[in-house]
Amino acid sequence: MSTDTTQRRWMGDTGQPVSLQSTRSRTGERIIVGLLWLCGAISILTTVGLILVLFIDASAFFREVSIFRFFTDTRWQPFGGLENGHFGVLPLLMGTLLVTAIAIVVAVPLGISSAIYLADYAPRRVRKVLKPTLEILAGVPTIVLGFFAATFMTPVLRAIFGQTVDIYNAASAGIVMGIMIVPTIASLSEDAMSAVPRGLRESAYGLGATKRHVATRVVFPAALSGIVAAVILGIGRAIGETMIVAIAAGNQPSLTFNPFSQIQTMTAYIVQAVAGEAPRGSLTYQSIFAIGALLFLMTFTLNFIAARVVRRFREVY
Amino acid sequence: MAVSTPQRSAEAAVEALGSSRRRVARERRFAGLLVVSTAVAVAVLAVLLIDILLDGAGRLNWQFLTSYPSRRAEQTGILAGLTGTASLMVLVAAMAFPLGVGAAIYLEEFAPDNRFTRLMEVNISNLAGVPSIVYGLLGAAVFVYILGMGRSLISGAATLTLLILPVIIVAGRESLRAVPRALRDAGLALGATRWQVTRREILPLAMPGIFTGTILALSRAIGETAPILLVGALASTRFSNEPWNLLERFSALPITIYGFVTRPQAEFKEEASAAAIIVLMVVLLIMNSIAIVLRNRAQRSL
Numbered sequence: 036m037s038t039d040t041t042q043r044r045w046m047g048d049t050g051q052p053v054s055l056q057s058t059r060s061r062t063g064e065r066i067i068v069g070l071l072w073l074c075g076a077i078s079i080l081t082t083v084g085l086i087l088v089l090f091i092d093a094s095a096f097f098r099e100v101s102i103f104r105f106f107t108d109t110r111w112q113p114f115g116g117l118e119n120g121h122f123g124v125l126p127l128l129m130g131t132l133l134v135t136a137i138a139i140v141v142a143v144p145l146g147i148s149s150a151i152y153l154a155d156y157a158p159r160r161v162r163k164v165l166k167p168t169l170e171i172l173a174g175v176p177t178i179v180l181g182f183f184a185a186t187f188m189t190p191v192l193r194a195i196f197g198q199t200v201d202i203y204n205a206a207s208a209g210i211v212m213g214i215m216i217v218p219t220i221a222s223l224s225e226d227a228m229s230a231v232p233r234g235l236r237e238s239a240y241g242l243g244a245t246k247r248h249v250a251t252r253v254v255f256p257a258a259l260s261g262i263v264a265a266v267i268l269g270i271g272r273a274i275g276e277t278m279i280v281a282i283a284a285g286n287q288p289s290l291t292f293n294p295f296s297q298i299q300t301m302t303a304y305i306v307q308a309v310a311g312e313a314p315r316g317s318l319t320y321q322s323i324f325a326i327g328a329l330l331f332l333m334t335f336t337l338n339f340i341a342a343r344v345v346r347r348f349r350e351v352y
Numbered sequence: 353m354a355v356s357t358p359q360r361s362a363e364a365a366v367e368a369l370g371s372s373r374r375r376v377a378r379e380r381r382f383a384g385l386l387v388v389s390t391a392v393a394v395a396v397l398a399v400l401l402i403d404i405l406l407d408g409a410g411r412l413n414w415q416f417l418t419s420y421p422s423r424r425a426e427q428t429g430i431l432a433g434l435t436g437t438a439s440l441m442v443l444v445a446a447m448a449f450p451l452g453v454g455a456a457i458y459l460e461e462f463a464p465d466n467r468f469t470r471l472m473e474v475n476i477s478n479l480a481g482v483p484s485i486v487y488g489l490l491g492a493a494v495f496v497y498i499l500g501m502g503r504s505l506i507s508g509a510a511t512l513t514l515l516i517l518p519v520i521i522v523a524g525r526e527s528l529r530a531v532p533r534a535l536r537d538a539g540l541a542l543g544a545t546r547w548q549v550t551r552r553e554i555l556p557l558a559m560p561g562i563f564t565g566t567i568l569a570l571s572r573a574i575g576e577t578a579p580i581l582l583v584g585a586l587a588s589t590r591f592s593n594e595p596w597n598l599l600e601r602f603s604a605l606p607i608t609i610y611g612f613v614t615r616p617q618a619e620f621k622e623e624a625s626a627a628a629i630i631v632l633m634v635v636l637l638i639m640n641s642i643a644i645v646l647r648n649r650a651q652r653s654l
Contacts (some may be wrong), residue, residue, distance in 0.1 A: 061545070064545050064546070064547045067547050068458070068462050068547070070454065071454045071455070071457050071462060072455030072458055073457035074450070074451045074452075074455040074457040074458060075454070075458045075459055075472050075521075076355065076436065076472070076516070077451060077455070077477055078455065078472060078475055078476050078517060078518065079471065079472060081479060081490070082475050082478070082479060083515050084490055084494055085482065085486065085487075085515075087492050088489065088490055088493040088494060089489065089490075091487070092493065101353075122648070144389060145389045145390075145392055148385065148386050148389035148390060149386075149389060149390040151386055152386040152389075152390045153390075156383060156386055156387075157390075158561060159383055165390065165394070168394055168397065169393065169394075171397065172393060172394075172397045172638075174568075174571065174572070174575075174636065174640065175397075175575075175633075176575030176576070176577070176606060176632065176636070177575075177577065177578075178575070178577045178606045178610055178613075179400070179404070179575075179609075179628075179629050179632070179633070180400075181613065182404075182609065182613050182625055182626070182629060183400050183403065183404075185613065185621075186403075186407070186613075186621065186622050186625075186626075187399070187400075187403050201446070207450075214392075214393060214396045217393045218393070221393075223628060236613070245375060245379055246379060246383075247378065247379050247382040247383075250382075251382075264577065268481065271481055272483075274483070275482075275483020275484070275486070276483070277483070277484070277485045277577070277578040278577045278578060278606075278610070281578075282610070282613055282614070302483070302485050302578070304429070305485055305488075305489070305578075305582070306485075306578065306581060306582075309492075309581060309582050310581075312584075314572075316495050321453070323489065324489060324493075327485070327486055327489040329484060331482065331483075331486050334481060334482060334483055334486075335478070335481075335482070337481075337606075338478060338481040341586050342477075
């Protein structure tokens with residue numbers, strides 16, 4: 036379609052009264068809509084691609100190493116080959132869960148307190164500064180946070196707790212990761228709290244409740260579904276986080292609850308294996324897809340649960 | 353749960369009130385606790401920035417910006433990473449912007465209300481929650497091997513494009529939605545087709561918002577490490593990356609930093625990496641400032 040005709044139709048100077056018929060899609064228009072549809076369809080292709088890629092290479096891995104062995108062997112020593120190696124995912128899973136647990140212990144109280152403060156306490160001027168600051172924190176690249184965990188948080192922990200803290204440890208990575216997800220939890224929880232209607236707050240005040248009681252016993256429970264969803268999304272981010280743990284938590288898979296010892300998470304293993312540039316088709320290459328598939332399943336499930344929580348437990352005002 | 357209705361909890365709240373002086377003290381303590389917990393995150397951010405400046409500012413000089421990585425700490429530099437990041441930014445913008453805006457326009461202006469559309473919408477919000485390292489696995493398998501693009505600049509850019517596409521689509525839809533409905537109706541009533549209305553009325557008004565979202569998404573892309581590490585970005589290339597050398601191996605600032613921080617010597621692990629981080633953060637700061645300026649202008653014009 037030449038711009039000239041478009042221009043004429045647009046200007047309505049074809050000499051004819053514009054008929055309603057002309058709004059039906061013409062060929063050019065249909066092509067454009069088709070192209071736009073393709074843009075949207077790429078997102079579906081991405082998901083299909085993700086699932087195919089992960090599960091094809093993962094299933095190649097599971098033809099060599101049985102799923103039973105994968106989930107019951109308590110050692111992860113993948114570089115010894117099929118005979119001498121051990122392919123138990125539990126130490127990696129344990130590492131991921133340990134770091135995630137530390138992160139959540141840090142992030143949930145801080146995130147929810149910040150949300151309550153922002154929603155009901157902060158004066159407008161403070162809010163105007165605080166929200167962008169949290170956005171900046173959320174925008175700090177994770178490689179920078181990894182640097183901070185390794186070169187600042189670990190020395191601090193070692194200064195406090197002494198040599199029991201390994202150079203690489205779960206605690207420093209977990210704490211920094213917790214700070215990283217504070218903005219996620221705070222902003223999503225605050226959205227949920229701000230959505231609680233004013234009337235509920237006003238009626239509680241009318242009954243003589245104090246500000247604290249309104250915040251903790253009226254607004255908090257009313258916004259609980261949103262807050263739970265925020266926390267679940269935070270957990271999902273912690274599980275999938277890579278660079279902080281790759282830099283600060285170490286590369287030694289171990290089944291431990293000790294936050295000060297060196298561990299390896301699922302994501303950190305993927306980075307370590309890739310750093311060796313494993314050739315395609317090798318067992319190491321396939322193993323990162325098996326781990327990746329597990330990671331994808333875990334985060335997908337968490338996102339799904341979060342969406343369900345919001346829908347099912349939403350308070351109807 | 354005991355807190356089933358807000359009304360009942362309000363009543364319980366009133367019953368639980370103690371004497372007024374204790375009450376005031378408790379109120380204060382609670383408010384103080386909130387302020388302190390909120391301040392923790394802000395304080396950590398401040399400490400982080402100060403720590404990086406202290407470690408890195410001394411190492412930052414022209415030679416550092418214009419040298420390739422070297423085994424000697426005093427000669428090393430970030431030129432490969434800097435040019436790689438610039439090339440990635442250009443390529444990712446060139447791919448992600450049209451695709452993301454196209455998808456946003458489709459979903460907001462044209463999509464019929466059917467199952468496929470809903471599938472697309474759910475799918476986009478799900479993709480936003482997929483960890484970035486998983487996109488790296490996708491890129492490593494699809495772009496590097498299946499499409500035969502190898503461990504190259506274009507594989508890295510394509511991977512990052514897929515990663516930020518959901519962000520751009522969501523931001524694009526929001527700015528399209530902010531354009532008043534009456535404008536669409538007016539255009540259609542004058543006999544314009546849907547595409548004419550979109551192209552000439554809606555898009556120009558939504559553009560500043562779309563740019564803001566795209567720049568923010570781009571700044572996320574260039575801060576990412578794991579996905580491009582998986583498609584083969586190198587910390588130690590000794591050549592610059594130009595955006596037209598699509599099939600060459602590449603580096604990027606976050607990868608350079610990763611290369612520094614994983615070395616044992618403090619000159620690399622702390623000083624060089626902090627200096628490179630300062631550069632990365634300055635780049636991000638510039639991008640975010642542009643985005644904020646655009647956002648303010650957009651808010652004024654609507």
